Amino acid sequence: MDAAAGAAVERTIVGRPLLYGVQRRTIARELAAEHGGVVHRRTLAQHGIDRHGIRHEMEAGRWFRAGRHTVAVTGPDLGPEALLWRAVWESGSGARLDGASALIADGLTGFTHALIDVSLAADNRHHPVEGVRLHRVAVPSPNVRAGIPRVATEVAAIHAGQWAVSNRQAALLICLSVQQRLTSPARLGLAWRGVTRSPRRAFLGAVIGDVTDGAHSLGELDFTRMVRAVGLPEPTRQVVREGPKGRVYLDVSWDDVGLVVEIDGGHHALALNPIDDALRQNDRVVAGERVIRIPVIGLRLTPNEFLAQVRQMYDVLARNQIR
Template sequence: MQREQAEARHWSIRRPARTGVARRGTAAELATAHGGVVHRQELAECGIDSDGIRNEVAAGRWFKLGRHTVAIGSPEIGLVAQWWRAVWESGAGARLDGASALCAHGMTGFRAQVIDVSLPARNRHHAVDGVRPHRLRQPPPAAKVGIPRVSVEMGMIHAGQWAVSDRQAALVICLPMQQRMTSTARLSLAWRGIGRSARRPFLDAVIADVTDGAHSLGELDFARMVRRVGLPAPTRQAIRCGADGRVYLDVSWDDVGLVVEIDGGHHALALNPVDDALRQNDRVIAGERVLRIPVIGLRLAPDQFLMQIRRMYDALRITQ
């Protein structure tokens, strides 16, 4: 029954729209799939030719937004319609990429200032207001359902490469992981396939951080960082006895009772915050001081976090 209804709807849309009322009804139904806009070719397939479009535009009911895009009802379009316009108007083979692809996949907490689109370098391309094109020799495959867009993993990598700052690059890598849009294995595999990247050292570190947590920060790396602010070398993976047995602390200075827990991206998922709180509370009850540092924070603001550790260490040493 549902299949018959879908087929009936399909053919009702595809029948030539001969009258103005039928034309407007058909266009409005087509536009619902694209946030309020429709492609000229799709209108033509339903019997709405250029004369019909011209008449509706002249009457102020439809609005041309480029060579291919027609807005139905209003020239003010939302984000979904802007994505479709960007893909249709940029050139053959265009697909959303970078942060725009991530938002189309459902990422929240970030709004791109421009719409990133990638397309084959050999194809003709067109400048579109608010759209940043990336002509690639071999663009990543595009989703076959819905708006053309690259995979979550390639969107993360490209968003990190094209970000305006390291802070923004870290954000667009962290958000999809925190929102469980992909897995650490899929992201790691996609990153290993990237040959060249202008931001490779930083992205190497950030992707390691979100896929491997505190373990990505090597012992020698952290020792070098704390030595820069005059702190002695700490103990890594110190063992304590907790309520549920032995626990391993990321970093500790046992001489003053200071513990530093370095939180990877996985610490925000599922029940990890509960486990972290229980472990931290146990250490405070035992008389130790605990500082928590997001591992990404050590990439983006190392001096500020290191000076916090130094101030706490000095304060505890005075009280000894």
């Protein structure tokens, strides 16, 4: 090979001519825009930017090393999206976002996480990455098809509940996933039925039941048993009242004092249900009854506090009856 031919080879990479100067930086910015300001070295190479070009930009202070594979082309400080891409690229072959991090990539709001959860096959090579919590799994869950590699939302929600720091956080992540319509109760319930072993199995099964089938979970909670434990008489369940638009079904009632308790399953926060709930509650207040609302998840997490409120309200109404 003569010198000219050798030079031509050096100026090409994977079938593309090497890029220089402004053109190189323009292409890199366009590629990085899809990943929050970072780009994988392999992607740069596929577009004609080799390791020498990368090194030149870094030495000039225009680009920054963010890992073995990750190049920051818009500045040294990585934003939330860039950190997620970096976590996947740097953790190992087949890595994908999982748990709360996958939910955040799906659009979850109202929750922040100090660590990025990433899972990959247990027999794949892996690398520790600062700020990343790595989960090595025997059978990796399938990836979603678009965007950053991550597990399906309903799988991520279940894993988020398993890896949460507390029952309260686990319940929050499960509920937010459904309330923000990242997944449906049906898909979440189907995914849960496929889980054979799980930390917090009893608690997560109860919470997922609350979210996917509130009426059924209410029976399992046995609210009547709970109120008897705090010294209250047995209430009437599934009470029928006549409202302005016909029959209204209430969860629990003590007719002797005019106290109604409504226990809201996870579905009560969806769509127009809060409007219907408010109208039904207001009708009972107008009719002279007192109404206490209890989220069914609240009975899982803080039963004593809610039952104390019911006990106090019952006692107040009973004293008023005597007067």
